[in-house]
Amino acid sequence: MSDLVIRELTKTYYDLYSGQHVTAVQDVSLELREGEFVSIVGPSGCGKTTLLNVIAGFIPPTRGEVLLDGRRVQGPGPDRGVVFQSFALFPWKTVLQNVAFGLKMRGLGRAERERVAREHIALVGLAGSEGQYPHELSGGMQQRVGVARVLANHPEVMLMDEPFASVDAQTRMTLQEELTRIWEAKHPTVLFVTHDVDEAVFLANRVVVLSARPARVREVVAVDLPRPRSWTALVEDAAYKRLVARVLALVRTPAP
Amino acid sequence: MALAGTVLPAPWWGRPLRWLVRQPAWRTLGPFVPIAALWALAVELEIFPRAFFPGPLEVLRAFGSLIYKGVLPQYLQDSVVRLAVGTGLGVLAGVPFGILIGLHTRSYRFFWPLVIFFQAIGDIAWLPILLIWFGFTLTTMTFVIVYTVVFPVIFNTALGVRTVPLEMIRAAQSLGAPRWRILGDVVLPGALPNVVTGLRNGLGYGWRALIAAEIIVGTSGIGFMMFDARRSGSVVEMLLGMIVLGILWYVVDGGILAPLERATIQRWGMVTDV
Amino acid sequence: MRAAARTAPRPQRRTGTAAAALLWFAAPFAALVAAWLLAVRAFDVPLRVFPGPGDVVAAFRQQAAVGALWTHVRESLTRVLVGSTLAVVTSVPLGIAISTNRTVAGFFAPILRFFSVLAGIAWIPLATLWFGYGFGAITFIIFNAVFFIVVYNTMLGVSRIPLALRHAARSLGAGPVQIVLEVLLPGALPNIVTGIRTGMGFAWRGLIAAEIIATNAGLGYMLFLARDFYRTEVIVLGMILIGAIWVAIDRLVLAPLERRTIERWGLTRRVA
Numbered sequence: 159m160s161d162l163v164i165r166e167l168t169k170t171y172y173d174l175y176s177g178q179h180v181t182a183v184q185d186v187s188l189e190l191r192e193g194e195f196v197s198i199v200g201p202s203g204c205g206k207t208t209l210l211n212v213i214a215g216f217i218p219p220t221r222g223e224v225l226l227d228g229r230r231v232q233g234p235g236p237d238r239g240v241v242f243q244s245f246a247l248f249p250w251k252t253v254l255q256n257v258a259f260g261l262k263m264r265g266l267g268r269a270e271r272e273r274v275a276r277e278h279i280a281l282v283g284l285a286g287s288e289g290q291y292p293h294e295l296s297g298g299m300q301q302r303v304g305v306a307r308v309l310a311n312h313p314e315v316m317l318m319d320e321p322f323a324s325v326d327a328q329t330r331m332t333l334q335e336e337l338t339r340i341w342e343a344k345h346p347t348v349l350f351v352t353h354d355v356d357e358a359v360f361l362a363n364r365v366v367v368l369s370a371r372p373a374r375v376r377e378v379v380a381v382d383l384p385r386p387r388s389w390t391a392l393v394e395d396a397a398y399k400r401l402v403a404r405v406l407a408l409v410r411t412p413a414p
Numbered sequence: 415m416a417l418a419g420t421v422l423p424a425p426w427w428g429r430p431l432r433w434l435v436r437q438p439a440w441r442t443l444g445p446f447v448p449i450a451a452l453w454a455l456a457v458e459l460e461i462f463p464r465a466f467f468p469g470p471l472e473v474l475r476a477f478g479s480l481i482y483k484g485v486l487p488q489y490l491q492d493s494v495v496r497l498a499v500g501t502g503l504g505v506l507a508g509v510p511f512g513i514l515i516g517l518h519t520r521s522y523r524f525f526w527p528l529v530i531f532f533q534a535i536g537d538i539a540w541l542p543i544l545l546i547w548f549g550f551t552l553t554t555m556t557f558v559i560v561y562t563v564v565f566p567v568i569f570n571t572a573l574g575v576r577t578v579p580l581e582m583i584r585a586a587q588s589l590g591a592p593r594w595r596i597l598g599d600v601v602l603p604g605a606l607p608n609v610v611t612g613l614r615n616g617l618g619y620g621w622r623a624l625i626a627a628e629i630i631v632g633t634s635g636i637g638f639m640m641f642d643a644r645r646s647g648s649v650v651e652m653l654l655g656m657i658v659l660g661i662l663w664y665v666v667d668g669g670i671l672a673p674l675e676r677a678t679i680q681r682w683g684m685v686t687d688v
Numbered sequence: 689m690r691a692a693a694r695t696a697p698r699p700q701r702r703t704g705t706a707a708a709a710l711l712w713f714a715a716p717f718a719a720l721v722a723a724w725l726l727a728v729r730a731f732d733v734p735l736r737v738f739p740g741p742g743d744v745v746a747a748f749r750q751q752a753a754v755g756a757l758w759t760h761v762r763e764s765l766t767r768v769l770v771g772s773t774l775a776v777v778t779s780v781p782l783g784i785a786i787s788t789n790r791t792v793a794g795f796f797a798p799i800l801r802f803f804s805v806l807a808g809i810a811w812i813p814l815a816t817l818w819f820g821y822g823f824g825a826i827t828f829i830i831f832n833a834v835f836f837i838v839v840y841n842t843m844l845g846v847s848r849i850p851l852a853l854r855h856a857a858r859s860l861g862a863g864p865v866q867i868v869l870e871v872l873l874p875g876a877l878p879n880i881v882t883g884i885r886t887g888m889g890f891a892w893r894g895l896i897a898a899e900i901i902a903t904n905a906g907l908g909y910m911l912f913l914a915r916d917f918y919r920t921e922v923i924v925l926g927m928i929l930i931g932a933i934w935v936a937i938d939r940l941v942l943a944p945l946e947r948r949t950i951e952r953w954g955l956t957r958r959v960a
Contacts (some may be wrong), residue, residue: 216584236590248584250603250682259599260589293683311589451801528716534938538897538908542915542923547737601894618805622890625810626897637810644813652813656806663805 162190162315167222169212182208184372193345197358200368201409206351210319214240226314236260239308241318245300247292254288255301260311278310298329318350331389334360338387355406367408376413379405468650476650491625493635498560502618508564512571537561537623541630555627562623566615574608575601607679614671739921747921763906768895772888779835780880783842784872793843800806800840816902826898833894835888841883845876877949887944892934
């Protein structure tokens, strides 16, 4: 796990429908230390997913750069694992095969990668489901597989693109607590994009608030709440509520 | 499909009827019983002259006699073998090409108009020139079948490849998969439902093409039997041929394609609308 | 892998690339003709085996001048038009009528699938026996090719209309006729149009086959007549015409029809 540095990142693209150049992300600079959990929030459509896609390497930046441990990022790779909103599990592979996929790509032998995969399946609380196919699982379970799949590959940074948005509210809360638990056990470096302010504050050490499009870093809010965190504890907590109110205000009011 | 949903009456024949209706054989064959009955009735009433419109019993009799003479099984075998060979070649040619134009935008833009044009010419229009080149032989017939099968296979394969969800490909990339792995582990399995649909359509078209080719060119086979029957004025054999065709399609579709679908696509929960 | 990374087609650029599109369309054919010319010259292919592009053009001029070409084209097109129109006009109402009752629909579905498989060509022997050679038999084949497929697709289309829509119409006071006209027909339209397109594809093929066997005018006939005299340039001319006419019908008439009904109403994302 190492430092992720984003330096003056700008992304502009040509919109075919309107025939104009649109700037989605403007001069965003950010630094993640190893083992940090950083949330990114912003108004709807502000460009946070675009930002994540550039960091992940799926699309190239127009200007600026992304450095991981000093190395420039070019294209996607196992050093930046991605958890997708749509889960993106391979329907023709079992849970075990999905989670072992990255390890297979690295060339690990069968016994070894299955061992590691099982470990991570148990970590996300799905022991016993190894032989099932994704379509047999609920949304919440599928996303756990998505998380396990990335963690099993030991990426340097874990990028999460609104991973719980496709799941119902109660399952979401369970998954958020699960994610915190896993993070507190393993301390991966996580960049978590979401539109849900409650979620952003609950999970993170720091919350980066983006402005409306073109996305700029408006403010970075430190979250000093004690760990381990749980919903029952925080729901009544004054400090938590204050932080949420502050971030919400930043998101909902236009930048001066 | 629908009969199971209707409310069945209580009297003594209610229970056996309920049992009957639930048998899968009933669902497929059941509807044909009244048709056959209507047919027999129409023949009895001599709505059309007997010579032009024979009844089910006569067809059955002809079926029996042709089996006995060994003619029908032989023709059947000939037709089926030709279809199998032609379809196999068509799939072998069509799938790689479909993958190419599905993945490579430039290839797609270049080849697409040509593919559409050649599909529009149709297999039958090739027959005259094929007959000049190869005469009334198996090569001609195989060419026609391959030509017909290849297009639905190409279209459906290309469609399948192009509609593999972007995020699935990105997921594989972010898990460290090299390009060839993405092709084999993500794109091909992802395209499989569409490839099977293409195969299914292709077989259907190929089947029809086979019959046409046999009618025009053939020396044996079901299509030939039908056309020969026409020349000798035997309507019975014509009808028999048509019925055999339909039944055979059912068998192929149910006995080969459906199990294939079950083993792969349904197991993976990727069923597409038929 | 970038080409595979599209889940929906790119929206068309509106800014003046129509010329580029035309070029992209013409280029492969130009390449094909060039390759054709080269192959015929390089391998010294005799006319008896395969004509060169020049021979085909000459044949075109000659046939057109004599007037035979137009006769054949006209015959073929008329037959296809008459047969298809007849089929569509009878099959759509029948399809809708059958599908109003679920039990009846479920009952007929296997039968229709059965007959769909036999579409077109398989009926040729029987058709010639019943109607003799000529217009009747051919129209029957065409009718046949379109009829079963459109009925089947109509039924499929109606069955796919969410029940909620029918309930909504009824709770807004619609009577049975209005439900058919305002809900069932428009709702099934995508499938109906697809069915028509597929059916006409079969009809065109069946037409050519039928003309080969059963008549004395039309493109299919022209093709087969030329074969008897080994006039490959006429054969290839015929093939090109057959292909070009169908491409014209499909791309200029049927596809826009499909696009306008389906995509305008947002019922599907894309049409092949």
